[in-house]
Amino acid sequence: MNNILEGLQGHQEKAGKISLDFVLDTLGLTIKKDTNSKLITFFAMLSAYTKESAFNVIFVAPSSTGKSYIPMQTASLFPKEDVLKYAYSSPTAFFHQTGQYDKEKNVNTINLEHKIIIFQDMPHMQLLERLRPMLSHDEKVLRIQITDKNQKGGNVTKQIDLIGYPAVVFCSANTHIDEQESTRFILLSPDFDQDKLKQGIAMKISREADPEKFQAELAKDENRKELIKRIKQVRNAGITEILIKPDDVQYIEQEYTKKRPELKPRHQRDIGRLIAIIKSFALLNYMFKTRVGNNIFADREDIDNAVKLWDEIAMSQELNLPPYIYDVYWEVIVPCYLEQQNNTNKAGITRNDITKMHLKVKRFALEASKLRMQIIPVLRDTGLINEVPDEKDQRIKRIIPTMLNKAQIYEQDSPINSEDDPGVTKDNIKLVEEMFNEMESVN
Secondary structure, eight states, rough: OOOOTTTTOOOSOOOOOOHHHHHHHTTTTSSSSSSHHHHHHHHHHGGGSSSSOOOOOOOOOOEEEEETHHHHHTTTTTGGGGEESSSOOOTTTTGGOEEEEEEETEEEEEEEETTTEEESSOOOOOHHHHHHHTTTOOEEEEEEEEEEEEEEEEEEEEEEEEEEEOOOEEEOOOOOOOHHTTTSSEEEEEOOOHHHHHHHHHHHHHHHHHHHHHHHHHHOOHHHHHHHHHHHHHOOOHHEEEEEHHHHHHHHHHHHHHHHHHHTTTHHHHHHHHHHHHHHHHTGGGGGSSSSSSSSEEOOOHHHHHHHHHHHHHHHTTOOOOOOHHIIIIIIIIIHHHHHHOOOOOSOOHHHHHHHHHHHSSOOOHHHHHHIIHHHHHHHHHTSSEEEOOSOOTEEEEEEOSSSSSSGGGGOOOOOSSSSSOOOOHHHHHHHHHHHHHHHHHH
C-alpha cells in the first residue's frame, strides 16, 4: 500500500514543478506513513478550487485511531478562510450557520464555492443524507426548506440556499455506511502498522516536548512554504475548467476497463472520481499545462499518476469497504482460515480465532465487541464472508471467507453477493497456499 511512488512520474522535470514525492515529503513532516490517504486527502482539498470537479473523502476507523488527524494536518496548508471545521454538527444545525440573509425573500444564502468542509468524529450519517444532492453535484444551488422558531415560539419555514460544490471530508467511527453515501465518497482509513505507530510516537514526543519550537521549525521548512505558496497560486489562478484531450479520453477508458471485465453500476461514479483526481493533479502544476483562456489540459503524466494512485485503493472502493476492514479481511481473516484448513477439517473459524490472529499479525488486540458489531456485519453484508453454525454447538457461528484471492474481485464468477455459494473449497485453498507460506516465513 505504501509503494505508490514506484513508477510515478514527475520528479521536478522543470524548475518550479512540484512532484508527488515533494508533496509526500512535505505532508510527511506531520503525517507519518499513510501514503495513499494523505495524497488523496490533499488532492481532494485542492479539488475545491475547480469549478465542478471537487470530490469527497470519508475517513472510517475505530475511535482514537487518528482518523481526523490526516485531514486536519493537511488543511493547515490551505488558506484558513477556505476551511470550515466542525467538531460536531447535528443534521439541522449545519443549515443554521451564518450566511447572507435576504429578509424580503426570506432566504439565507450560504456560499460554499471553493470551500473545504471537515466534519470531525461525527457520530451519525444523517447530515450526509441531507447533503446528498450537493455531494453528488446534482445542482449548483441546493435549496433546502427547514423549520425554525420565531420570536413568539411558533414554527416558521426558512429557505436555505447552499451554493457551490465544496470538497467535503467526513470522519466517523461508524462502519455502517449506506451505499448512497459510500458512492459519493472515497473511503479511507489511517494506517495502524508498527512502523507508523513508532514514527507517530517519536513525532508526538518532539511536538509535546517543546510545542513552540516544533511549530517554529515547521513554519521555517522551505518545502512546506513552497507548497503553501503553490496552493495560493492555484487558488488565485482563475482556472475555470481542466479539460482532457480526446485521445486521452480513450486512453483513460482503456486503462480503467481492462482491469474490470465485469462492470458494476458504481463504476460510473468511480470513474468520475478518477477523473477528478486527474484534474487535481493537473491543477497542482497548472502553469506547465497547455492553457487556452482560463482552461488548462491535463496531460498523460497526470493520467498515469492518478490511475496508479486509484489502483492502490480501488479494491476496497469496489467493495464499499473502509480500507481498515478490507485489510483485516486479507491480513487476518483469510490467513487465519488458511492456517486452520491446513491443520484441521473444521468448517470455518470463530471470532476467537480471528482475535488471536489479529494480535499475532497486527501486534495489538482487537476488541471482541468491535469485531462482532462493526467488522463482521460489514463483511457479511458485502458478501466477503458467510457464517455457518458449528456442527457440535449451534450457538457458535463459524466464519468462512468467500474469497481467497484478490483477483476474484474482478472475476465474473466471483462468489461475492452470491447466496448459493457457501464459501471457498479445498481446491481454492491450493491457489493461495504459497501466499500463506510466504507470510509465515516473514513472521
